[in-house]
Amino acid sequence: xxxxxxxxxxxxxxxxxxxxxxxxxxxxxxxxxxxxxxxxxxxxxxxxxxxxxxxxxxxxxxxxxxxxxxxxxxxxxxxxxxxxxxxxxxxxxxxxxxxxxxxxxxxxxxxxxxxxxxxxxxxxxxxxxxxxxxxxxxxxxxxxxxxxxxxxxxxxxxxxxxxxxxxxxxxxxxxxxxxxxxxxxxxxxxxxxxxxxxxxxxxxxxxxxxxxxxxxxxxxxxxxxxxxxxxxxxxxxxxxxxxxxxxxxxxxxxxxxxxxxxxxxxxxxxxxxxxxxxxxxxxxxxxxxxxxxxxxxxxxxxxxxxxxxxxxxxxxxxxxxxxxxxxxxxxx
Ligand code: TXA
Ligand code: MG
Numbered sequence: 001x002x003x004x005x006x007x008x009x010x011x012x013x014x015x016x017x018x019x020x021x022x023x024x025x026x027x028x029x030x031x032x033x034x035x036x037x038x039x040x041x042x043x044x045x046x047x048x049x050x051x052x053x054x055x056x057x058x059x060x061x062x063x064x065x066x067x068x069x070x071x072x073x074x075x076x077x078x079x080x081x082x083x084x085x086x087x088x089x090x091x092x093x094x095x096x097x098x099x100x101x102x103x104x105x106x107x108x109x110x111x112x113x114x115x116x117x118x119x120x121x122x123x124x125x126x127x128x129x130x131x132x133x134x135x136x137x138x139x140x141x142x143x144x145x146x147x148x149x150x151x152x153x154x155x156x157x158x159x160x161x162x163x164x165x166x167x168x169x170x171x172x173x174x175x176x177x178x179x180x181x182x183x184x185x186x187x188x189x190x191x192x193x194x195x196x197x198x199x200x201x202x203x204x205x206x207x208x209x210x211x212x213x214x215x216x217x218x219x220x221x222x223x224x225x226x227x228x229x230x231x232x233x234x235x236x237x238x239x240x241x242x243x244x245x246x247x248x249x250x251x252x253x254x255x256x257x258x259x260x261x262x263x264x265x266x267x268x269x270x271x272x273x274x275x276x277x278x279x280x281x282x283x284x285x286x287x288x289x290x291x292x293x294x295x296x297x298x299x300x301x302x303x304x305x306x307x308x309x310x311x312x313x314x315x316x317x318x319x320x321x322x323x324x325x326x327x328x329x330x331x332x
Contacts (some may be wrong), residue, residue: 001160002026004152007124007169015167016131019044024051026141026155027128028169029120031178031194032093032148033155034063034138035163038126042105042289045137047321049107049288054144056322057288059110060137061093061178064115067127070094070117073135074103079143080183082204089121091174091195095182106292108137110323111231114184122167140177141166150175181208230326231292233299233306237328241307242270249303251273251294253311254282273304291320295327 005011015025019036022044027036035051037044040060049057064070070108074096076084083094098104099114106162109115117135120126129136141163141315142157149155152168152260166209181201188205190198198208206299244250250267252259252275259267276294278287298306305311308324311317 002156002163003170003231004156004166007167009048009191009266010220011125011129011167015165016133018129018165019128019136020134023105024048024163024165025128026149026152026163026166027125027136028122028152028161028167028172029063029125029138030118030172031174032172033141033152034125034136035141035159035168036063036136036138036154038132039108039135040103040105040138041134041154042107042293043285045105045107046288046316047140048137050285050316051159052139052142052144053162055318056138057107057110057291059116060108060114060139062108062115062137063120063125063129064103064120064134064135065126068095069135071120073099073104074115074117075099077183079188079205083181083183083201084119086204087196087200089126090120091116091117091121091176091178091194093178093180095180095184095191097166097184098108103288104135105298107289108227111292111295114182117181118178122169124167128167136215148177162165194271231295232321232329233295234328235299235301235303235307237295238307239324239328240310242310244270244307248303248307249298249300249305250276251298251306251308252277253279253309255280256309259309273300274298278311284320285311286315287311287319288316291323296313 018025022041027034037048095114095117108196142158144151152174153167174195179196180192182189189209189211201208246263256267311320
């Protein structure tokens with residue numbers, strides 16, 4: 001079992017140090033317990049998916065101390081600032097355009113140009129964020145497919161040895177995940193209902209649509225009650241490549257010693273901008289951290305397609321393959 005430690009000055013400092021050092025910690029918020037990691041550190045974020053046993057990469061919510069900090073990572077127009085003034089800190093997540101200079105790892109937003117951000121009101125969470133000094137990516141602290149953890153015990157039972165440290169502060173007040181409000185487009189759209197309701201938001205926004213994806217095609221939806229776009233490169237993606245065709249770029253994994261270019265020679269002869277390796281050591285955590293960034297790097301009209309080497313379908317490899325299949329528009 002993980003260490004469950006009651007929240008006090010020392011344990012808050014310990015949790016903040018774990019986060020700042022690239023490790024995971026379960027943290028209390030007013031909605032549900034969160035499985036936190038430094039959102040600027042791709043490997044740390046990848047550990048979240050490994051610990052939750054998530055078969056796919058859903059974009060995560062980044063938690064920051066206040067609106068001023070939020071504005072370092074997302075573009076906040078007047079409408080967003082008004083909503084932030086009214087409802088932050090609190091159980092409301094805003095989807096906003098990600099700043100080009102955000103420094104956020106691409107895995108946090110699953111390659112999307114938008115970012116989910118929230119200022120939690122929980123005093124302990126606030127203290128951890130401030131001491132860690134980084135934005136904290138945190139999905140609910142439960143294994144994939146299980147209900148969100150609202151007590152330290154539930155988080156411990158659900159995540160087990162996958163998480164080293166749980167900062168305990170009793171039961172969560174709200175007990176339901178935050179409302180997700182998409183303000184990245186012209187319409188204000190609730191993507192996930194929560195404690196802040198459409199009625200609460202209407203005085204500030206006029207009309208508020210609710211679109212939980214119920215009418216979407218089943219294969220477009222990650223889980224019930226959530227509408228999600230997926231990142232896909234503009235050029236074709238070819239999976240399980242065992243060689244590279246003329247004009248293709250290569251997204252490698254592990255050793256490329258035996259990868260040849262069809263027209264002759266080894267792929268090490270490819271120009272730098274046509275060859276990226278997710279992890280030369282075959283490390284799935286490193287690969288997950290690099291995935292969206294490298295796909296984006298290779299997504300250039302200079303290449304005919306992106307050939308992707310086989311990724312073992314174990315552990316985080318399942319989530320990586322899920323995303324690659326979506327990018328390739330091929331059923332898994
Ligand atoms: O209350 C909460 O929000 C909790 C606590 C820990 O803060 N966190 C939470 O995180 O519920 P998670 O990862 O379980 O849920 C994130 C939600 C998902 O519905 C996801 O699809 C949506 O936010 N989301 C994240 N980024 C998004 C984006 N760029 N566009 C659309 N939806 C996004
Ligand atoms: Mg969740």
